[in-house]
Amino acid sequence: xxxxxxxxxxxxxxxxxxxxxxxxxxxxxxxxxxxxxxxxxxxxxxxxxxxxxxxxxxxxxxxxxxxxxxxxxxxxxxxxxxxxxxxxxxxxxxxxxxxxxxxxxxxxxxxxxxxxxxxxxxxxxxxxxxxxxxxxxxxxxxxxxxxxxxxxxxxxxxxxxxxxxxxx
Amino acid sequence: xxxxxxxxxxxxxxxxxxxxxxxxxxxxxxxxxxxxxxxxxxxxxxxxxxxxxxxxxxxxxxxxxxxxxxxxxxxxxxxxxxxxxxxxxxxxxxxxxxxxxxxxxxxxxxxxxxxxxxxxxxxxxxxxxxxxxxxxxxxxxxxxxxxxxxxxxxxxxxxxxxxxxxxxxxxxxxxxxxxxxxxxxxxxxxxxxxxxxxxxxxxxxxxxxxxxxxxxxxxxxxxxxxxxxxxxxxxxxxxxxxxxxxxxxxxxxxxxxxxxxxxxxxxxxxxxxxxxxxxxxxxxxxxxxxxxxxxxxxxxxxxxxxxxxxxxxxxxxxxxxxxxxxxxxxxxxxxxxxxxxxxxxxxxxxxxxxxxxxxxxxxxxxxxxxxxxxxxxxxxxxxxxxxxxxxxxxxxxxxxxxxxxxxxxxxxxxxxxxxxxxxxxxxxxxxxxxxxxxxxxxxxxxxxxxxxxxxxxxxxxxxxxxxxxxxxxxxxxxxxxxxxxxxxxxxxxxxxxxxxxxxxxxxxxxxxxxxxxxxxxxxxxxxxxxxxxxxxxxxxxxxxxxxxxxxxxxxxxxxxxxxxxxxx
Numbered sequence: 001x002x003x004x005x006x007x008x009x010x011x012x013x014x015x016x017x018x019x020x021x022x023x024x025x026x027x028x029x030x031x032x033x034x035x036x037x038x039x040x041x042x043x044x045x046x047x048x049x050x051x052x053x054x055x056x057x058x059x060x061x062x063x064x065x066x067x068x069x070x071x072x073x074x075x076x077x078x079x080x081x082x083x084x085x086x087x088x089x090x091x092x093x094x095x096x097x098x099x100x101x102x103x104x105x106x107x108x109x110x111x112x113x114x115x116x117x118x119x120x121x122x123x124x125x126x127x128x129x130x131x132x133x134x135x136x137x138x139x140x141x142x143x144x145x146x147x148x149x150x151x152x153x154x155x156x157x158x159x160x161x162x163x164x165x166x167x168x
Numbered sequence: 169x170x171x172x173x174x175x176x177x178x179x180x181x182x183x184x185x186x187x188x189x190x191x192x193x194x195x196x197x198x199x200x201x202x203x204x205x206x207x208x209x210x211x212x213x214x215x216x217x218x219x220x221x222x223x224x225x226x227x228x229x230x231x232x233x234x235x236x237x238x239x240x241x242x243x244x245x246x247x248x249x250x251x252x253x254x255x256x257x258x259x260x261x262x263x264x265x266x267x268x269x270x271x272x273x274x275x276x277x278x279x280x281x282x283x284x285x286x287x288x289x290x291x292x293x294x295x296x297x298x299x300x301x302x303x304x305x306x307x308x309x310x311x312x313x314x315x316x317x318x319x320x321x322x323x324x325x326x327x328x329x330x331x332x333x334x335x336x337x338x339x340x341x342x343x344x345x346x347x348x349x350x351x352x353x354x355x356x357x358x359x360x361x362x363x364x365x366x367x368x369x370x371x372x373x374x375x376x377x378x379x380x381x382x383x384x385x386x387x388x389x390x391x392x393x394x395x396x397x398x399x400x401x402x403x404x405x406x407x408x409x410x411x412x413x414x415x416x417x418x419x420x421x422x423x424x425x426x427x428x429x430x431x432x433x434x435x436x437x438x439x440x441x442x443x444x445x446x447x448x449x450x451x452x453x454x455x456x457x458x459x460x461x462x463x464x465x466x467x468x469x470x471x472x473x474x475x476x477x478x479x480x481x482x483x484x485x486x487x488x489x490x491x492x493x494x495x496x497x498x499x500x501x502x503x504x505x506x507x508x509x510x511x512x513x514x515x516x517x518x519x520x521x522x523x524x525x526x527x528x529x530x531x532x533x534x535x536x537x538x539x540x541x542x543x544x545x546x547x548x549x550x551x552x553x554x555x556x557x558x559x560x561x562x563x564x565x566x567x568x569x570x571x572x573x574x575x576x577x578x579x580x581x582x583x584x585x586x587x588x589x590x591x592x593x594x595x596x597x598x599x600x601x602x603x604x605x606x607x608x609x610x611x612x613x614x615x616x617x618x619x620x621x622x623x624x625x626x627x628x629x630x631x632x633x634x635x636x637x638x639x640x641x642x643x644x645x646x647x648x649x650x651x652x653x654x655x656x657x658x659x660x661x662x663x664x665x666x667x668x669x670x671x672x673x674x675x676x677x678x679x680x681x682x683x684x685x686x687x688x689x690x691x692x693x694x695x696x697x698x699x700x701x702x703x704x705x706x707x708x709x710x711x712x713x714x715x716x717x718x719x720x721x722x723x724x725x726x727x728x729x730x731x732x733x734x735x736x
Contacts (some may be wrong), residue, residue: 014288014300021292055484062481068297068317 001048002031002078003057004153007064008071010043011037015069022063024042028052032085032128034150043071047152049083049128078157083153085122087131088113092142093120101141108134119144127151170342175304176205176335179268182311184211185344188239190598191215192223196243197283199270201335209635215594215627218619222591224254224589225617228263228325229595232578233553235394237318238263238595243270245283248329249290254296260582261415264323266314267291271300273333287329296324301552301650304337312344322479323392341387365503368493373507374451375490379448379472381516382408382422385431388415388581389453389478393497396420396574399452402505407512407521412437413454415581418571428520432460433716434563438523440714440722445519446471450504454495455475456486457582466721476500490591525727529575533707534682537564537636540704543686544606544634545569547694552604553578553596557589557613561641563712565608587616594624597688603693604632611637611663621673632693633701637663638708646711650726651718666703677701 009015016035023030031049038045044155050057054077093101093115101120105112110124124134130153135146173181179202182192191214195203206214216270220242227238238258240249245617250271258265272281288300297317311328318326321684376382390399396419402427403410410420411428415534420427429439440462443449449471454460456475461467464487472490475483476497483492493500531537541564548554550572556562556579571577578596580588593607613636624631636642645659670677676690680703714725 014292015297017289018292024292059481059485066479066481 001053002077003052003054004078004081004083004151005048005050005057005061005064005073005075005103006153007048007073008038008133009044009046009067010069010071011042012069013056014066016044016046018067019064021062022067023048025065026060028060032151034085035150036152045152047150049078050132051154057078062124074155076153079151081153081155083127083151084125085128085131085137085151086125086149088121088123088147089135089138089143090119090121091138092144093118101138102144104123105133108137109133170323170340171664172338173303173341174201174205175307175330175337175339176201176337177208178304178307178339178341179311179330179335180205180209180212181341181343184209184311186237186315188237190242190595191239192217192226192230192595193241194220194223194243194247194272196245196247197451198244198272198332199241199247199268201332202241202268202270202330209444215598215623215629217591217623219617220250221253221587222594222617222620222623223586223589224251224267225257225585226595227265227267228254228258228645229555229592230599231258231263231265231323231595232261232592233575233596234599236264236599237315238265239268240265240282241268243283244272244287245285247283251327251406251445252290252294253583255291255327257580257583257585257588258325258603259294259296261580262323263325263389264318266327267325267327269329270335271329271331274331275304277331277552287327291327294325295327297688298327298329300329301331301334304334304339307334307339308341308344327416339362340356365493365495365500366507366618368491369500369503371491372493372504373509375448375472376406376408376450376508377511379471381446381451381519382406382448383446383471384408384410385413385443385449385451385454386410386416386419387413387452387454387571388499389476390416390419391453391575393453393478393499395501397495398501398505400424402501403509405505405510406508406519407514408450409513409517411443413457413460414579416454417566418573418575418577421571421572423572424680426517430566431722432457432462434567434712434714434724435649435716436567437525437637437714437725437727438446438520439687440475440716440725441523442520443468443471444721444723445448447633448472448474450474451476452501455482455582458486461487462716462722462724463719466723490725496643525633527713530632531707531710535680535686535704535706537561537706537710538568539683539686540634541565541568542637543690544608546687547690548604548606551607552576553600555579555589555596555605555607556595557607557609558584558643559610559613560638560646560710561608561610561636561714563643564636585615586610588630588722589613590617590633591620593633594620594627594629597629597631606634608634608636611635611639612641612661615661615663618669621670621675621699621701625673625675628698630696630698630700632696633699635666635701635703636706637666637703638706639663639712642710643712645709646715649709649711649729650715666701670701675699677703679703679705681705683701
């Protein structure tokens with residue numbers, strides 16, 4: 001089962017490098033990795049989705065929590081949380097398939113964010129598997145380029161706050 | 169009082185304020201401003217090593233022997249990369265080393281400048297913390313932080329990379345108040361203990377009371393946490409036999425009736441059998457490293473495990489634990505002492521002793537490792553510190569030298585760094601100027617860092633060096649004999665004439681080939697006021713027994729030479 005590990009760390013690149021290096025060294029299968037600014041100033045949030053069991057995620061979280069520059073590490077099984085990924089897909093658009101493309105977009109709650117007579121960019125957000133399914137559905141139109149963000153994740157409000165290990 | 173100082177002066181001042189008295193280093197372009205400031209700080213004794221790797225090992229040895237931080241200094245580029253093995257050694261064995269490296273000036277960083285290397289990137293995985301100082305105004309704080317992080321919690325190496333122009337920059341300097349360092353970097357343990365220690369101790373005490381075959385396994389954490397007395401009292405109060413891991417050797421007196429010995433790959437048969445028959449193992453300050461556990465699937469199959477460690481991320485890492493207690497060894501063992509009821513384990517101890525086998529080693533030739541270790545013990549007794557390298561001699565010394573006093577056995581455990589003993593012993597000697605310090609190596613490891621004899625001579629560091637010369641990289645040769653059909657690929661190793669080598673360096677040197685020569689030579693070496701070198705010519709194909717083959721469980725020792733067919 002996939003496990004989410006969410007790491008609040010200083011936004012310095014060396015700290016990010018330290019955290020990513022720790023993940024690499026522990027040799028765990030990483031499904032997705034995403035980094036963006038955190039709520040707190042000067043901090044980033046690194047979200048990692050691991051294909052491992054709870055014990056594996058727990059050990060990873062503890063090792064990450066030791067690193068200097070890491071403020072807090074949370075982990076939770078993805079089943080107890082929400083994960084979301086953003087993707088931009090540049091796709092070929094022809095007049096005859098335009099309506100069909102819009103139908104597919106509607107099905108996946110995707111929006112067309114840029115368009116020329118020959119091509120368009122559609123934006124979709126959702127779980128990694130939804131994004132993948134959407135990309136597959138677009139293949140028949142002709143995909144020109146794809147940009148995916150990797151997943152961010154939060155534990156569900158109803159779930160326990162995850163196994164948070166706050167700094168002293 | 170505020171003064172305006174250069175970055176280099178600030179570095180020196182911080183080191184002095186933190187009580188540093190020895191620095192191991194090697195100058196070069198990017199660290200020259202620091203070396204320019206150094207002579208103005210006579211409290212900082214600088215030892216010029218012959219290779220930066222030795223600076224890191226010496227700082228490590230100094231730290232392990234003194235319980236204080238060890239400091240090494242190198243220039244950018246090759247100077248910094250030469251520190252790497254020493255830092256990795258200190259990292260694996262939790263030793264508080266602070267490395268200061270020069271870096272090219274800030275405008276040159278990222279331009280592949282002369283002697284530029286990304287030492288921060290290189291040392292990320294082998295330091296507890298590292299930091300490039302970007303401006304002189306933050307230098308004092310970063311330097312104090314580096315020292316604090318290295319020594320607090322589970323100790324470890326920290327590297328501070330200081331660009332040359334930052335060393336030359338000036339800023340106002342405030343001497344440190346005794347206030348704590350504002351924490352940007354922080355160290356373990358990050359988590360508050362999950363519950364009060366007394367509660368955890370009470371639960372552990374119930375497990376101890378219920379156990380019929382309990383064992384204490386003690387590691388380096390007992391030495392780092394100065395918990396010898398507490399551990400001895402715990403053992404005596406409960407009668408639980410004590411096993412010491414390689415880095416736990418000398419954490420418990422070996423003459424004590426409850427002392428069993430070293431576990432694991434080269435542990436005695438009765439020690440490993442005790443583990444396999446135990447119903448409770450209380451592990452204190454150890455990592456359950458693979459050389460200790462053998463195949464973890466078959467490790468201590470009947471035992472509940474209580475794991476005490478300062479680092480929460482060690483608990484459950486290698487072996488599943490019944491209960492983890494996060495905390496400093498001294499604190500936790502003291503709490504355990506208050507919680508346990510007095511008991512004994514007489515029947516269990518008798519059972520363990522019934523597992524013991526007479527030593528199976530058969531040495532051909534006159535001079536056996538047993539003779540040598542016994543003779544070194546005779547001249548060092550309880551006054552000396554033994555620093556070992558890595559390989560067969562390391563195991564022989566670990567198993568045969570009867571350590572009594574705390575922290576008198578120093579070796580490279582986790583990383584297994586050949587070449588460690590000679591430079592580390594220099595650090596140990598300066599930390600313990602009055603006690604004899606012996607650096608024991610094989611002929612392989614000794615030749616990795618023998619250049620440091622020159623450092624010992626120049627700095628009058630009277631380390632006694634013992635070389636076990638069997639003409640092979642012995643431990644690798646042993647594996648080749650057992651597991652590779654005796655194909656001695658690249659393990660025969662030629663040595664120079666060590667007596668002449670000693671002479672070339674201007675120190676005393678001896679070659680010992682017969683038992684009858686041992687006593688006199690060791691007495692002379694001991695009486696020598698300066699460094700001395702003694703070569704022991706031993707049987708070429710001597711082996712370390714017993715041995716748990718890699719991948720096997722502790723129940724499957726090899727106790728004598730297996731019959732092998734050449735070339736199979």
